[in-house]
Amino acid sequence: MRADEMPAFKDLLTDAMAYYGKDCSAFTLTVWWGALQGCELEQVATALQRHAMDPERGQFAPKVADLVRVLQGTSTDRAALAWGKVHEAMSAVGAYRDVVFDDPAIHAVVEDLGGWPKVCRTDTRELSYLQ
Known part of the structure; x- marks a missing residue:
């Protein structure tokens, strides 16, 4: 914003x-503004509406x-998306070429797993464990 x-x-x-019957103090406004600074105002408005409509949390x-959960997803959601990027790159790029992901955390995990060639050579039956 x-x-x-x-x-x-x-x-x-x-x-x-x-x-929700709550006041919005200057401190509250400052905290929210700082946390959502990187979002568009329309995104925030949509997220507030989605929160209000959530049957579990919206009350x-x-x-x-x-x-933040509505705008960015949960850590499980982000992990699933990251795995999708890795899995796609494994079939599209292969083990003999370098790959560059848009998330540095993916690179760190791939290195922890032994590097890109090793990850690509993982047996298909082992992929669910690797994930």
């Missing part, structure tokens, strides 16, 4: 908290972590 979107963000968060006022 850009600095000029702060008033709209304040209105959005104040309205969302009012829906309670959202915390920053609730919106």
